[in-house]
Amino acid sequence: MADMFITLGTWNWLIFGLLLMGLELLAPGVFMFWLGLAAFLVGVVSFVVTPSWQPQILLFALFAAAAVPLWRRIARQKPGVNPNPFLNKRSDALVGRICTLEKPIVDGEGIVRIDDTVWRVAGPDTPAGSKVRIVQADGASLTVAGI
Known part of the structure; x- marks a missing residue:
């Protein structure tokens, strides 16, 4: 040794x-x-x-x-600025986006297609084809307001 x-x-x-x-x-x-x-x-x-x-x-x-x-x-060390702040928070990235209703909002619920995904939306009754702005995201449900 x-x-x-x-x-x-x-x-x-x-x-x-x-x-x-x-x-x-x-x-x-x-x-x-x-x-x-x-x-x-x-x-x-x-x-x-x-x-x-x-x-x-x-x-x-x-x-x-x-x-x-x-x-x-x-x-x-504190990490730098996150290059993708909406990673795993996809719905939060949609807030502020304007889209067209695919199905009308009836009794507060409707459907909108964003890119390749169908999202359930909540908001005031609005006919299909109307433009709406996403104002809030809560998991897989979006809240919209008319433009």
Whole structure:
């Protein structure tokens, strides 16, 4: 076991780092990546300075311990502007849109076709073919008002 530590070299750390990062692909969880990065950094440092095995182990421990707060900081960063704010809220994206009634609104209920989807609408009684504006979305039901 002592021989293994004594023979720790640059290539061992680089291979160990790449192996840990590769394991991250098999079992994603972001934990192995940071340990792999720490091992890879020890390998890079070992290229410049050739420390004995004790400082190498110490450097690995320091890099690995420093990676945890770094990862937390990166993970807690506020995401940027969402490029698709209506993802999973399709009906909310329809508010304000003007469409034509496919079936008349009778007793407060009717049907409108928007793109390739038929939507149930609620609003004042209106004949089929009339233009209406969507004023509210509640799940799969839309509330409309005449124009």
